[in-house]
Amino acid sequence: MKIIRTNKAQVTQDGAGVNINRIAGFDGKSLDPYLMIDELKSDNRSDFMAGFPPHPHRGIETFTYIRKGGFEHRDQMGNVKAIRSGDVQWMSTGRGVVHSEMPLSDAQGMHGFQIWLNMPAKDKMRAPRYQDTTEHPAPQKAIAKAGHFKALAGTWQVAGEVLTSSLQSLAGEGALADVTLTAGSQLHLELAQFGKVMIYIHSGRFENYGEQTLLELDPSQNLDFLATDDVGFLILAGQPINEKIAHMGPFVMNTQEELHQAVKDYQQGRFGDIV
Structure with a gap:
């Protein structure tokens, strides 16, 4: 595997004062x-109990994965769900959530993640x-000595077995997995089907790279x-x-005009309300 570039997460806050690495x-x-x-x-608990009160989105997908603890999700579509350790949640916001x-x-x-994916222009205003x-829990496979591979989204072939997540429709053909390995263990994956591949270290370390480090890999290898x-x-x-991005807080569109319209639509109540 070839590492193209690295990036280190920055400490910040979001929501009502939740401490995160971004x-x-x-x-x-x-x-x-x-x-x-x-x-x-x-x-x-003071780092996260304030949570994320009601807020809007347009033009993105949110992918939430919980390794420890849990959140209660509510939205204007009527979904009310407790997302606990091991659970994954995907929301394609389209024209407004x-x-x-x-x-x-x-x-x-x-211990959890919220990951945003960009929706292509043709899908940004869909429902x-x-x-x-x-x-339908994410499928897992034991690998190496005491390691695990968990298919969070997409389809993966691991050690001769196909792991297919129930989440198959992410923007940009997104596929995610959570991997744990013990020292001396090895993982082999073929990546030719992807145009972008990254690894985010959340526990332990790999060579000279510690936690909260993102490694971008050469997908041709x-x-x-x-x-x-x-x-x-x-x-x-x-x-x-490969599309132009216009970004303002919770909205990600392709032009400034579309951003202004998103703000106007939200202010006029066109996104709906959580019941």
């Missing part, structure tokens, strides 16, 4: 088809869609990952959209 790529190039990777990892994500009261710690894995230490990481793959 990698942003709103230039439309560095992460394409992804836009942003937010990681929330803390055992201090209003939602909230508030920590579950019994969450003693939190919103929602799906989660609470009834297979992934042959030899764990030098115990390590856990997300794999984020897909096909770049």
Whole structure:
């Protein structure tokens, strides 16, 4: 495997004061088809209990994965779901969504991700869609000595077995997986079907790279990952959209005019309300 470039997450806050680590790529190039990777990892309840009160989105997809703890999701489509450890949630916001994500009261710690994907221009104004894995858990496979591969979205071929997630319609043909490996273990994946492949280290370390580090890989080469230490990481793959981006807070469109219209539509109540 060949590492093209690296990026380190920056500490920031979002929502009502939630402490997160963020990698942003709103230039439309560095992460394409992804836009942003937010990681929330803390055992201090004051870091996350304020949560994310109701807020809008247009033109993006949100992909939420919980490794520890949990949130309750609510939106104007009528979805009310508790997303707990091991669960994945995907929301294609299209022309408009209003939602909230508030920590579950019994969450003693939190480790999870919200990842944004850019929707292509042709889909940005379609009706919103929602799906989660609470009834169809993400498939897993034991690998190496004591490692695991969890197919969060898309289809993966791992050690001669095909793992197919129930989430198959992400923008940019997005595919994600969560991998844990013990020191000395190895993972082999063929990546030729993807135009963008990245690894985000969330636990342990790999060679000289520690936690909260994003590695962009050359997708023309297979992934042959030899764990030098115990390590856990997300794999984020897909096909770049290669479209111009206009970004303002929770809205991602293609032009400034479309952004202004998104703000106007939200202010005039056209996104609806959480019931």
